[in-house]
Amino acid sequence: MLALVLVATQRGAESPLAMNDRGAESPAPHSGVARAFQARDQNTTLTAVEGLKVGHHTLAERPTGCTVILVDGDATGGVAQMGGAPGTRETDLLHPLNMVDKVNAIVLSGGSAFGLDAASGAVRWLDEHNIGWPTASGRVPIVPAAILFDLGVGGNSRVRPTADCGYKAAAAASITPVEEGSIGAGAGATVGKLGGQAEHDGYPAGSRKPMKAGVGSSSIALSNGLVVAALVAVNAVGDIVDPATGKIVAGVLNPDGTFADARKILRTGQTIRRPRPAENTTIGVVATNARLTKDQANRMALMANDGCARAIVPSHTLGDGDTIFALATGRWSGDVDVTTIGALAAEAMADAIVRAATRATSVAGITAARDLKK
Amino acid sequence: MIAAVLAAMVALQASNGTLTAIRGVRVGHHALDERPTGCTVILVDGGAVAGVAQRGAAPGTRETDLLRGSTQSEVRSTKSDASIDGVDRIDAVMLSGGSAYGLDAATGVMRWLDEHRSGRTASAGVPIVASAVLIDLWVGGKPRIRPGGDCGYRAAAAATHARVREGTIGAGAGATVGKLSGRDHAMKGGIGSAAIVLPNGLQVAAIVAVNPLGDVIDPQTGRVIAGVRTAGGSLADARKLLRAGATMAPAPAGGNTTIGVVATNARLTKADANRVAQMADSGYARAITPIHTPADGDTIFSLATGRWIGEADAATIGALAADVIAQAIVRAVTTATSAAGIPAARDLKR
Numbered sequence: 001m002l003a004l005v006l007v008a009t010q011r012g013a014e015s016p017l018a019m020n021d022r023g024a025e026s027p028a029p030h031s032g033v034a035r036a037f038q039a040r041d042q043n044t045t046l047t048a049v050e051g052l053k054v055g056h057h058t059l060a061e062r063p064t065g066c067t068v069i070l071v072d073g074d075a076t077g078g079v080a081q082m083g084g085a086p087g088t089r090e091t092d093l094l095h096p097l098n099m100v101d102k103v104n105a106i107v108l109s110g111g112s113a114f115g116l117d118a119a120s121g122a123v124r125w126l127d128e129h130n131i132g133w134p135t136a137s138g139r140v141p142i143v144p145a146a147i148l149f150d151l152g153v154g155g156n157s158r159v160r161p162t163a164d165c166g167y168k169a170a171a172a173a174s175i176t177p178v179e180e181g182s183i184g185a186g187a188g189a190t191v192g193k194l195g196g197q198a199e200h201d202g203y204p205a206g207s208r209k210p211m212k213a214g215v216g217s218s219s220i221a222l223s224n225g226l227v228v229a230a231l232v233a234v235n236a237v238g239d240i241v242d243p244a245t246g247k248i249v250a251g252v253l254n255p256d257g258t259f260a261d262a263r264k265i266l267r268t269g270q271t272i273r274r275p276r277p278a279e280n281t282t283i284g285v286v287a288t289n290a291r292l293t294k295d296q297a298n299r300m301a302l303m304a305n306d307g308c309a310r311a312i313v314p315s316h317t318l319g320d321g322d323t324i325f326a327l328a329t330g331r332w333s334g335d336v337d338v339t340t341i342g343a344l345a346a347e348a349m350a351d352a353i354v355r356a357a358t359r360a361t362s363v364a365g366i367t368a369a370r371d372l373k374k
Numbered sequence: 375m376i377a378a379v380l381a382a383m384v385a386l387q388a389s390n391g392t393l394t395a396i397r398g399v400r401v402g403h404h405a406l407d408e409r410p411t412g413c414t415v416i417l418v419d420g421g422a423v424a425g426v427a428q429r430g431a432a433p434g435t436r437e438t439d440l441l442r443g444s445t446q447s448e449v450r451s452t453k454s455d456a457s458i459d460g461v462d463r464i465d466a467v468m469l470s471g472g473s474a475y476g477l478d479a480a481t482g483v484m485r486w487l488d489e490h491r492s493g494r495t496a497s498a499g500v501p502i503v504a505s506a507v508l509i510d511l512w513v514g515g516k517p518r519i520r521p522g523g524d525c526g527y528r529a530a531a532a533a534t535h536a537r538v539r540e541g542t543i544g545a546g547a548g549a550t551v552g553k554l555s556g557r558d559h560a561m562k563g564g565i566g567s568a569a570i571v572l573p574n575g576l577q578v579a580a581i582v583a584v585n586p587l588g589d590v591i592d593p594q595t596g597r598v599i600a601g602v603r604t605a606g607g608s609l610a611d612a613r614k615l616l617r618a619g620a621t622m623a624p625a626p627a628g629g630n631t632t633i634g635v636v637a638t639n640a641r642l643t644k645a646d647a648n649r650v651a652q653m654a655d656s657g658y659a660r661a662i663t664p665i666h667t668p669a670d671g672d673t674i675f676s677l678a679t680g681r682w683i684g685e686a687d688a689a690t691i692g693a694l695a696a697d698v699i700a701q702a703i704v705r706a707v708t709t710a711t712s713a714a715g716i717p718a719a720r721d722l723k724r
Contacts, residue, residue: 084649222619237689243660246594266693269572269686299431303666309659310593314693316653337623339554339587343616343664 045178045217046231049287051075051329054231055173056184056215057166062159063363064150066109066118067184067215067233068169069285070126074102074133075327077144078297080305082315083281083322087113090144091323094298100142101294104131105170106325107145108185108233108283111160119145121166146323148235148281150188154364178217178231180359182368185283186214189235190366191312191357193279193319194262195252208260211250212368213240216356218348225289225332228341230304230348232284234356236312237319238262243310243350250357250369257373262313281321282308284352286345292328296338301326303342307349324349392538392567393581396637398422398679401581402533403544403565404525409514410713413470413479413521414544414565414583415529416635417487421463422677424504425647427655430631430665430672434474434507437464441504441675442648462644466530467675468505469545469565469583469633472520480505482526506673508585508631510548512557514714538567538581541709542718545633549585550716551707552601553629554612554621554664561600562718563590566706570698575639576686578694580654582634584706586662587625587669588612593660593700600707600719607723612663624668631671632658634702636695642678646688651676653692657699674699 047054051072058065079094089107093100105122109115123141126132132139151157169184182189195208213236219229234240239251239262252260286304304324308315316322326345360368394401398419405412426441440462468483470476480503487501511517529544540546546565553560563586569579584590589601589612602610615621636654651674658665658672666672676695710718 082652220617222617224619226619238693242596243593244596246592246596262693263697266690266697267570267572269574269576299668302429303664306659306665309656309696314653314689314696315656317689317692318649318687319689335623337621337625339625339664339667339669340616340619340621340623342667343588343612346659346664347613347616 043177044219046219046229046287047175047178048219048221049227049229049289049329050331052287053173053175054178055169056179057169057172058183058187059159059161059165062156063154063182063188064110064159064161065184065187066107066115066161066165066169068122068166068173069106070170070173071104071327074104075329076101076292076294076297077103078294078301078326079144079323080301081323082305083320084318086321086323087116087147088323089116089119090142094144096295096298100133102133103142103144105143106285107143107166109145109147109161110150110185110188112147112149112151114160115147116145117163118161118166119143121163122170125167125170144325146283148185148189148233148283149279150235152279153188153190180214180216180355182212182214182361182363184215185233186356189213189233191234191236192239192251192253193237194265195260209253210366211253212360212362212366213250213357214360216352216359218351218355220344220348224334226334227289228344228348230284230286230345230352232282232349232352232356234282234353235280236282236315237280237317238312238314240353240357241311241313242354249354253367280319282312283323284349285325285327286349287327288341289329289332290336290341291330291333292336297326297328299338300342300345304345304349307346307353311350311353390537391569393579393637394535394538395569395571395579396577396639396679397681399637400533400535401538402529403539404529404532405543405547406519406521406525409516409519411471411510411519411521411548412544413468413476413525413529415483415526415533416467416581417530417533418465418677418679421465422679423462423642423644423647424464425644425651425676426673427651428673429655430670431668433671433673434477435673436477436480436505437502438504464502464504466503467635468503468526470507470521471510471545471548473507473509473511475520476507477505478523479521479526482523483530486527486530504675506633508545508549508583508633509629510585512629513548513550540566540705542711542713545583546706549583551584551586552589553587553626554615555602556622556626557629559603560716561603562710562712562716564706564710566702566709568698568701568705570694574684575682576684577639578691578698580634580636580698580702582632582699582702582706584632584703585630586632586665587630587667588662588664590703590707591661591663592704599704627669630669632662633673634699635675635677636699637677638691639679639682640686640691641680642688647676647678649688650692650695654695654699656696661700661703
């Protein structure tokens with residue numbers, strides 16, 4: 001009760017953005033029930049869903065890393081894979097026809113297909129904590145994963161997230177508001193690649209350039225207790241557009257620092273640099289505290305992909321491996337309405353994508369939205 | 375000289391701003407008199423490589439399996455067309471009201487194509503007509519009135535290269551939008567069409583019969599154009615209702631679904647055509663909120679005539695397809711007129 005009152009006060013006092021900023025800086029995750037309660041309710045990120053923890057690990061050698069979403073207990077899982085160039089692990093298991101319907105963690109990683117190894121580290125961490133699908137021979141951790149391609153960003157492309165990265169991210173996971181920006185799986189993420197001849201760091205003078213994006217997260221809480229949230233690492237071919245205004249937030253940059261606008265570039269018919277399979281991909285998770293069946297979780301993931309369509313233009317190209325996982329913890333026992341949950345998942349996903357662009361910081365000479373001249 | 379005349383003709387067609395801007399594509403509507411419902415047929419002279427994206431949860435379709443993956447349909451080209459690889463082609467797409475009953479309209483199109491071969495059909499023996507339906511049975515009070523084979527036949531017979539007529543007509547005659555607070559708050563949907571023509575000659579165009587549970591949004595501004603109405607007759611905004619937990623739950627099923635076609639004059643493989651259809655679906659996501667719900671059967675067909683020999687990749691065409699689908703959706707509700715007491719966007723008080 002005390003915690004609830006506290007929460008109400010905190011809510012009115014500050015904007016969600018300010019709370020998030022402070023949350024991201026707060027160092028100690030576990031210091032008492034009241035504090036945990038407080039943190040959760042101020043929280044407008046994925047960890048607003050009770051039972052979810054998020055951990056990042058970013059490599060020091062090159063901007064790349066991974067992000068682990070740990071489920072306290074397990075959650076019903078689903079997936080929607082829309083892009084043309086995916087890199088995934090354990091997605092078949094999430095198909096409604098297949099048996100296993102609970103997952104213990106999701107791993108999002110940079111490093112292209114190499115980064116799938118990060119999931120092995122999360123599996124090891126879960127094994128050490130005896131978490132997994134029960135079998136006659138012990139528990140087997142279920143960890144679906146998806147990767148994005150960032151090998152060309154910031155130096156040695158042989159530096160990529162490994163199992164060690166996944167293990168550290170799992171060990172670092174906490175219920176505090178998710179840290180956003182150029183971190184974890186979003187450390188090397190970029191957007192707006194329809195324009196220039198972007199080859200690693202050296203952009204020819206006068207060419208159009210991509211911009212920095214990263215990890216973003218957002219949550220929506222209804223007064224009846226339903227929570228729907230999203231976390232995404234945005235590394236798209238396309239531009240990031242705020243669906244509420246139709247305006248570009250980050251995307252192809254002209255040499256003079258203005259937005260080229262992918263939508264306009266496409267309509268000129270001029271020979272554009274084609275999106276390449278191994279340079280992009282947006283990967284994310286939507287989660288809810290509702291109790292969903294596996295079929296419903298898959299529908300939620302599919303509808304969440306509409307958030308990608310709204311906030312990324314173009315999206316789901318042949319050069320993108322866009323993959324969205326859905327998690328339903330089932331801790332809230334209200335009536336399930338998949339239409340509402342799926343629609344809110346799309347909204348939260350679009351919000352998270354916009355945040356991934358606005359929270360990113362410039363890395364390896366690639367400009368972030370916050371560093372653009374106004 | 376002939377080339378110049380042809381070029382002028384092409385330019386004239388290109389300026390029509392609708393699906394028939396694509397050379398070889400004809401569109402015909404037929405609406406029933408007894409109740410606002412009907413069907414719309416898209417005929418392709420010589421056939422087209424085709425694909426499909428089916429993402430809504432409650433679809434009503436016909437011949438979609440033959441469009442997918444590497445399935446070899448029984449479609450064989452009757453005339454050797456050197457400009458197109460020997461891949462599967464279809465003759466027509468039928469969009470219809472009437473829920474699953476409306477799939478019968480495709481039978482009428484097959485009959486018409488069977489009677490009018492004359493080298494125009496892609497297939498040797500059997501016309502291939504892919505089809506999807508939307509649910510409008512509740513509109514206008516007589517649910518037993520639905521498009522049948524005769525409706526499809528008449529629509530095919532009426533098909534022309536002229537600018538596509540839009541609004542409350544054909545498959546869009548009984549279409550509605552904005553049903554998250556129940557049908558009493560709905561507005562009129564319809565059928566809309568748009569075309570994008572690039573300077574290099576690439577054309578991408580769309581036609582959509584817009585009948586979603588959700589609201590229609592203009593992606594350029596983020597504003598609602600038609601959707602759930604408040605008691606006072608203004609727009610409630612489905613996004614706000616959803617975030618407030620103020621929608622009807624479970625959402626009203628059995629009255630929704632958005633179906634459409636995106637066409638290009640480019641050459642595409644079957645796999646590319648499917649990718650274009652999938653990317654075109656992003657246009658649904660941008661212009662309709664929410665979309666792909668358990669109560670929607672959203673489906674998009676893609677057609678590639680291959681008459682333009684320029685270079686364009688599936689990603690570019692897919693991105694333009696999403697844009698033009700969104701435009702067509704906006705046009706569907708701005709051109710719609712009220713029917714069966716359901717007001718259209720043009721009837722809203724300013």
